[in-house]
Amino acid sequence: MAHNSPHTAQGAAARLADKIGRGRMRIGFTLMLVFLLVIAGKLVMIQGLDVGNMAEAAETQRTVVQKLPAVRGKIVDSNGHVLAESIIRYDITVSQINSALYPQYKHRDAISGDVESFTREQGLMKLATVLGLPFEQVKANATGEKAFNYIVRDVSPAMESQVAALGVPGIYSEPQTKRVYPMGSVGGPIVGFLGSDGKGLAGIEQTFNEKLTGTDGSRTYQAGKNGIIIPTAPVKTVPSVDGASVTLTINQDIQYYAQQAAQQQKEQYSAQWVSITVLESKTGKLAAVADSDSYNPNDPGASATKDIGSRTVSSIVEPGSTDKTITASAVMAEGLATPLSQFLVPPTLSIDGQTFSDAFVHGTEKRTLAGIISDSMNTGTVLAGSKLTPEQRYNWFHKFGVGQKTGIELPGESPGILAPWQKWDGRQQYTVLFGQGVAQTPLQTAFVFQTVANNGTRLKPQIVDSFTAADGSVEKVQQAAGIEVLDNKTAQDMRDMLEGVVTMADYKVVNVPGYRVGGKTGTAEAPADNGVGFDGYTSSFIGMAPMEDPQYVVAITVQRPQGSIYGVTQGYTFNQVMGQVLRTFDVPPSTTPSVMLPKFYE
Amino acid sequence: MSSFFPGGAQDIVGNTARKLVPVAPDKSGNPTSAPDSADSKARTPLSLVVTVPRRNWKPLIVLVLLLASAALAAVLVMSVSLSQGQYKLVDLKTAQSNLEKSNQALELDLSAQRAPQSLVSRATGMGMVPAASTGQIDVRSQKVSGNPLPATLDTKGLVSIPAADVNKSKDQAGASPLSPAAKDSGGTTAPGQSTPGKEMAPIVPAAPEPAAPDLNGGTIPAPAQKGS
Numbered sequence: 001m002a003h004n005s006p007h008t009a010q011g012a013a014a015r016l017a018d019k020i021g022r023g024r025m026r027i028g029f030t031l032m033l034v035f036l037l038v039i040a041g042k043l044v045m046i047q048g049l050d051v052g053n054m055a056e057a058a059e060t061q062r063t064v065v066q067k068l069p070a071v072r073g074k075i076v077d078s079n080g081h082v083l084a085e086s087i088i089r090y091d092i093t094v095s096q097i098n099s100a101l102y103p104q105y106k107h108r109d110a111i112s113g114d115v116e117s118f119t120r121e122q123g124l125m126k127l128a129t130v131l132g133l134p135f136e137q138v139k140a141n142a143t144g145e146k147a148f149n150y151i152v153r154d155v156s157p158a159m160e161s162q163v164a165a166l167g168v169p170g171i172y173s174e175p176q177t178k179r180v181y182p183m184g185s186v187g188g189p190i191v192g193f194l195g196s197d198g199k200g201l202a203g204i205e206q207t208f209n210e211k212l213t214g215t216d217g218s219r220t221y222q223a224g225k226n227g228i229i230i231p232t233a234p235v236k237t238v239p240s241v242d243g244a245s246v247t248l249t250i251n252q253d254i255q256y257y258a259q260q261a262a263q264q265q266k267e268q269y270s271a272q273w274v275s276i277t278v279l280e281s282k283t284g285k286l287a288a289v290a291d292s293d294s295y296n297p298n299d300p301g302a303s304a305t306k307d308i309g310s311r312t313v314s315s316i317v318e319p320g321s322t323d324k325t326i327t328a329s330a331v332m333a334e335g336l337a338t339p340l341s342q343f344l345v346p347p348t349l350s351i352d353g354q355t356f357s358d359a360f361v362h363g364t365e366k367r368t369l370a371g372i373i374s375d376s377m378n379t380g381t382v383l384a385g386s387k388l389t390p391e392q393r394y395n396w397f398h399k400f401g402v403g404q405k406t407g408i409e410l411p412g413e414s415p416g417i418l419a420p421w422q423k424w425d426g427r428q429q430y431t432v433l434f435g436q437g438v439a440q441t442p443l444q445t446a447f448v449f450q451t452v453a454n455n456g457t458r459l460k461p462q463i464v465d466s467f468t469a470a471d472g473s474v475e476k477v478q479q480a481a482g483i484e485v486l487d488n489k490t491a492q493d494m495r496d497m498l499e500g501v502v503t504m505a506d507y508k509v510v511n512v513p514g515y516r517v518g519g520k521t522g523t524a525e526a527p528a529d530n531g532v533g534f535d536g537y538t539s540s541f542i543g544m545a546p547m548e549d550p551q552y553v554v555a556i557t558v559q560r561p562q563g564s565i566y567g568v569t570q571g572y573t574f575n576q577v578m579g580q581v582l583r584t585f586d587v588p589p590s591t592t593p594s595v596m597l598p599k600f601y602e
Numbered sequence: 603m604s605s606f607f608p609g610g611a612q613d614i615v616g617n618t619a620r621k622l623v624p625v626a627p628d629k630s631g632n633p634t635s636a637p638d639s640a641d642s643k644a645r646t647p648l649s650l651v652v653t654v655p656r657r658n659w660k661p662l663i664v665l666v667l668l669l670a671s672a673a674l675a676a677v678l679v680m681s682v683s684l685s686q687g688q689y690k691l692v693d694l695k696t697a698q699s700n701l702e703k704s705n706q707a708l709e710l711d712l713s714a715q716r717a718p719q720s721l722v723s724r725a726t727g728m729g730m731v732p733a734a735s736t737g738q739i740d741v742r743s744q745k746v747s748g749n750p751l752p753a754t755l756d757t758k759g760l761v762s763i764p765a766a767d768v769n770k771s772k773d774q775a776g777a778s779p780l781s782p783a784a785k786d787s788g789g790t791t792a793p794g795q796s797t798p799g800k801e802m803a804p805i806v807p808a809a810p811e812p813a814a815p816d817l818n819g820g821t822i823p824a825p826a827q828k829g830s
Contacts, residue, residue: 082713087706157703182713184766228692231684256718260760267761298766513748514738576760579736589738589747 062222062230070214072179073243075191075204077252078287078465082182083191084205084297089178090160092131092151092171096144099170107167123168130162131155142170154178179205185296186256189310190248190289190410190463193297202300202308204246204464207409211467214243242470249285249465254278257580258290261556261573266292269561269568272536275312275442276573277555278581281450281544283479284459286408287552287581289313289443314412316439317538317559320524321376323397323435325448327385328373328497330396333490336387339370339497342601349379354427356382359523371599374500376521378434385433393432394421399485400448401458402440408461416440436524442540446555449519449542452494453550456486499547500597509571512545512579514589519543519574526560536560541570545578546590554578710768719765732759 045051075084105123108115118126121139128138131152141151151171155163160173179194192203198213200206217240222233229235262274271292278288291311295303331337345367348357356378365371372380385393397403403418417439421429428437443461451458459482467475486494498518502510510517521541525534540557544550554577556570581587714720734757737750 081716082709085710085713087710088703156707157700158707161700180710180768181766182710182768183717184719185763186718228685229688231688232681253718256722256763257760259763263763264760294763296764296766298768513736583736589740 059222062224062233064221064223066219066221068217068219068238068240069177070216070240071242072177072198072214073212073245073468073470075212075246075248077187077248077250077255079252080247081252083187083248083250083252084179084181086177086179088157089154089176090157090163090173091153091176092127092155092160092163092173094142094149094151095170095172096142096146096149097170098147099142099168102169105167105169110165120169123166123171126166127151127163127168127171130159130166179297181297183252183256184298185294186252186259187248187250188294188297189291189308190250190255191297192411193300203297203310203410204248205297206411208246208464212243212246214470215241217241244470244475245468247465247468249280249287249463250289251287251584254581254584255288255290258288258577259292259294261577262290262292265556265558265570265573269539269558269563271558271562272560273311273315274559275315275555275557276577277312277443277446277553278577279446279450279461279553279555281453281550281553283462284447284450284482285462285465287585289410289463309412310410312442312557313406313408313410314414314441315559316414316416316441317526317557318438318524319435319440319445319540320522320538321378321434322445322448322520322522322540322542323402323438323440324373324376324381324433325452325494325498325520326397326400326402327381327388327393327433328369329400329452329486329490329494330388330392331369331384332493333396333486334388334392337369337384339368339493339500339597340601341369341384343367343369343372343380343383345372345377345380345383347379349382351382351386351430352426354430356430366601368598368601370497370500370597371504373497373520374504374597374599375506376501381434382430386430390421390424390429393429394418394424397432397438399458399483400451401444401483402438402448406441406443406447406461408443408463410463413443414441416444435522442555442557445522445540445557446542446553449498449544449553449555451485452491452498453544453553454482454491455488456484456491457482458485495544495547495550496595496597498544499595500599502543503594503596504599509569510541510543510574512575512582515545515578515582515587516547516590516592516594517543517545517578518547518550521570523565523568536562537565537568539565539568539570541574543574543578545582546587547595548590548592551587552578552581552585554581714766714768717765719763722759722762723765726759726762729755731755731757733757 046054050056072086074082074086076082099120103120104117105120106115106117107123124139124142125135128135131138133152138151141149154176163171163173177198179198181188181191181193183191188203190203192200192205194205195201200209200212205212217238219238220236222230224230258276258278262276265271266274274292276288276290277286278290279286289310289312291307293303293307295307300308328337332339343366345362345365347361347363348355350356358375358377358379360375362377367377367380369380369384371377372384388396397418403416405413405415407413419428419437424432424437431437447458447461460480462477462479464477466477469475495518498520499516500518501520502508502517510519519542522539524538526536526538527533528535536559538557538559539561540555542553542555544553554574556573556577558568558570561568731753733750733753735749735751737746737748739746
């Protein structure tokens with residue numbers, strides 16, 4: 001190309017411009033490409049590879065795990081009356097700092113819709129009115145530098161909603177789960193109470209803590225900044241399982257009555273304590289386990305430590321004459337005697353160098369076994385019981401459950417004390433025959449009489465009737481097969497003799513109008529707490545009714561009544577409690593005549 | 603083009619029109635080439651060119667746009683209603699828990715009211731006394747057994763056991779000496795009540811629950827529930 005024509009020059013310029021333009025475009029294109037690549041790379045890194053776990057962090061930020069607390073099961077009596085339940089209560093709290101920030105505040109009335117302005121003083125005044133507290137107290141609690149302080153603890157939800165409606169700045173409320181016992185001290189020692197960590201510390205609350213406590217659930221969801229659940233995000237809910245409710249065999253009304261009676265006896269005789277047990281003889285179900293000075297589980301701290309727990313299962317006493325029932329049954333069951341067997345009872349009985357006398361003075365008497373039991377003669381009992389070898393005596397006491405835990409589901413049960421017969425000393429081998437030198441809980445003694453009432457079959461005390469799971473399924477507690485202690489004939493003979501105690505006594509105290517009753521008194525010396533000698537007495541009466549087919553056993557034990565022991569009687573209390581029991585459970589009156597076994601022979 | 607005239611293409615150059623031998627179209631519709639014969643004056647055949655109808659895209663686009671916006675609107679509506687539902691759910695849950703709480707409080711109150719202690723104290727307040735003796739009526743034999751006597755005013759019941767005050771707040775214990783934990787004149791020493799033992803007043807029904815919709819001194823209306 002030798003000549004540069006204008007045409008060609010123009011073309012070159014155009015080409016150059018074209019070239020430059022293309023270069024720029026290329027650069028721009030490259031830049032954009034690089035930019036895009038960076039973005040795309042970042043996208044892949046974040047979305048695809050998730051370097052730095054951003055997605056996870058974001059999800060963690062959005063994700064809320066909420067605990068769904070399980071509600072502790074109720075404890076109810078045999079008729080479904082609530083003895084223990086968990087409810088929501090509120091603590092009214094204050095941030096003193098926040099409260100001070102609002103010397104004046106506006107509040108919109110929820111009903112009229114008017115916005116009114118109040119001073120802090122006015123607000124606290126209204127709060128005090130709602131809470132029923134002195135204004136000074138509320139103000140003192142709300143004033144200061146603390147970020148958290150209580151105004152008042154443990155108020156009802158109704159009161160809390162009133163407080164919330166006031167809208168006083170700096171005042172908050174916190175829900176709390178509280179265990180309440182609407183019956184208070186009625187059945188308190190049976191029901192028990194919870195510790196501050198929500199675990200049972202006494203009674204059924206303790207023994208069935210596992211069953212009563214449910215399993216906490218959880219809800220995992222994603223929430224926006226305002227706390228509202230993001231509807232499209234996944235929600236994972238593990239439902240909580242509430243604890244099972246425990247239905248006791250206790251009848252609230254009988255429990256109350258028995259507890260009243262126990263308290264009455266305690267006060268009348270200034271006794272150390274009184275225990276009354278009411279049981280259903282055919283099932284072993286306890287209708288009442290009443291202790292004097294029963295504590296109120298709503299406030300266990302207010303009671304003396306010695307009153308925590310049920311004395312009926314944890315305290316042991318020498319039962320005294322009530323154990324003559326065991327001796328008489330044993331002698332009859334071994335075929336060594338019948339109710340009408342004849343014993344020549346001397347005024348005092350000397351045997352193996354040991355001398356025994358009776359509570360009343362008598363000459364040499366021709367007594368039947370029934371007569372010995374009916375007047376509760378130690379001499380006669382030793383005379384009859386000495387026909388048994390010490391080993392037999394031990395075995396019979398053992399058969400009746402002495403020295404073994406009954407297995408009742410209450411904490412702190414004592415097995416009682418029944419020394420092996422080889423270790424009995426010269427006197428003890430005879431005193432056990434009338435219930436001294438052996439120690440039993442009032443519950444054990446009650447079940448000796450349950451055995452007689454139930455045709456000789458000893459049952460395990462049953463205090464829990466059923467469990468009701470959160471889903472409504474009911475699990476009945478099965479009564480274990482009883483232990484055959486006596487045959488039917490011996491049990492019947494024994495019952496006749498117990499009825500004879502009531503019908504043939506010189507001073508008839510025990511009397512439930514319309515019903516045939518039987519039972520046995522007991523008076524024993526109470527070993528001193530320091531283990532040296534005796535101080536005071538244990539007075540008891542254990543009876544059953546109606547005698548033609550005993551349905552209920554009522555056992556009363558009074559520890560260390562004051563005053564003359566001969567003036568102490570549990571007969572009236574027994575009449576009252578047994579009468580109440582028979583009427584409450586609609587037991588038809590007796591139609592058959594009472595058995596009156598002769599006390600003497602000719 | 604050559605494919606149109608597979609036979610005699612060699613004679614045709616450019617756009618010169620030549621006499622064409624009328625040919626019968628073959629079965630596929632294409633005119634078959636005829637041998638270049640002498641009949642060169644034949645008329646150039648005309649054929650009807652059918653124009654391909656042009657598709658009108660407008661309605662489709664409108665339809666698609668409409669559909670898209672409808673879908674978007676639907677998604678929006680769904681999303682809004684879902685969120686709305688969530689808010690409503692929260693409100694309802696609050697209402698439910700409030701109702702459960704007030705129900706719980708009422709049931710507790712009921713349990714406390716029907717506790718034997720409360721019943722006994724109210725019966726005593728009405729002037730009722732326990733029966734001193736009882737009897738049974740046999741409906742069939744029309745006989746009365748036992749020894750029933752009319753109750754007299756001076757019939758004394760057993761000592762009473764104080765009722766549990768389940769609605770008492772912790773900090774209120776000292777502040778409300780009017781607590782209904784009453785003891786009868788027998789002076790039971792039953793424990794568990796933190797109230798001072800000095801009061802010997804007759805038994806009062808248990809636990810005045812503040813849930814009653816009073817006006818709290820005439821200033822604050824007491825709403826039944828927290829506003830949901």
